[in-house]
Amino acid sequence: MTRYCSQTEVVTLIDDLTEPRLQVFVQERIVSPVQTGDGPAFREADVARLQLLCDLCEGYELQSDAMHLVMSLIDQLNTARGDMRALMHAVAQQPDEVRQQIHEIVHRMRS
Helix, strand or coil, X not given: XXXXXXXXXXXXXXXXXXXXXXXXXXXXXXXXXXXXXXXXXXXXXXXHHHHHHHHHHHHHCCCHHHHHHHHHHHHHHHHHHHHHHHHHHHHHCCCHHHHHHXXXXXXXXXX
């Protein structure tokens, strides 16, 4: 079951997150809460994303356009990692001969 946090809970959980900063992140669509019967709520992944956003704001003083770029790159990296996991799982299910051929092709491409 997915756990959701309200805006108040999220602000309490993350040290450097304030209500105004959270509103900016939501308005700029850097993070998107889900709508529940109790109002906007944030998934665990959103909470982690908000923590990272606050760390970047505090540690690097990134402006909005830079923040969008950094988060876009992180999203792309996470997508690529998921794709790679799926690909590795698919390769692992192949017969030994096919896995060996793939290994040899990858080795040649990287040399």
